[in-house]
Amino acid sequence: xxxxxxxxxxxxxxxxxxxxxxxxxxxxxxxxxxxxxxxxxxxxxxxxxxxxxxxxxxxxxxxxxxxxxxxxxxxxxxxxxxxxxxxxxxxxxxxxxxxxxxxxxxxxxxxxxxxxxxxxxxxxxxxxxxxxxxxx
DNA sequence: GCCAACGTTGGC
DNA sequence: GCCAACGTTGGC
Numbered sequence: 736x737x738x739x740x741x742x743x744x745x746x747x748x749x750x751x752x753x754x755x756x757x758x759x760x761x762x763x764x765x766x767x768x769x770x771x772x773x774x775x776x777x778x779x780x781x782x783x784x785x786x787x788x789x790x791x792x793x794x795x796x797x798x799x800x801x802x803x804x805x806x807x808x809x810x811x812x813x814x815x816x817x818x819x820x821x822x823x824x825x826x827x828x829x830x831x832x833x834x835x836x837x838x839x840x841x842x843x844x845x846x847x848x849x850x851x852x853x854x855x856x857x858x859x860x861x862x863x864x865x866x867x868x869x870x871x
Numbered sequence: 872g873c874c875a876a877c878g879t880t881g882g883c
Numbered sequence: 884g885c886c887a888a889c890g891t892t893g894g895c
Contacts (some may be wrong), residue, residue, distance in 0.1 A: 787881060790882095852880090872895105873895090874893100875893095876891105876893090877890105877891085877893100879891100880889085881886105881888095
């Protein structure tokens with residue numbers, strides 16, 4: 736099983752809306768690196784849901800319920816989307832500032848490639864962030 | 872195939 | 884609102 740991190744601006748699509756919707760088709764990705772990550776996702780994989788621009792924190796975990804399918808919102812090019820459902824909310828959001836100060840997480844893709852909207856998270860990073868969300 | 876210019880994203 | 888970082892584009 737693999738872990739991921741997906742980013743969204745709350746003003747565009749928030750975790751709250753996601754929970755309300757019960758599931759969503761993650762589309763609109765127009766970046767090759769992000770697309771490759773989407774294509775690598777398997778059913779059952781978990782992804783952190785990160786709020787960019789506002790909040791700047793990981794608020795919950797999404798689960799892949801359907802692997803990549805063509806993104807019909809793309810007028811040209813070969814792009815894909817993935818279906819997610821909310822898995823669970825974090826007890827406490829883990830902020831970007833917290834991640835930055837944690838040595839174990841300094842090399843996370845989200846830190847190094849802040850502009851990548853879909854990035855990979857290692858097992859260790861996933862566990863660490865979960866732990867941080869449990870303790871304030 | 873290189874590289875400068877430009878556009879976009881996202882943190883501050 | 885600014886600016887750094889990155890991706891993309893286009894001229895050569």
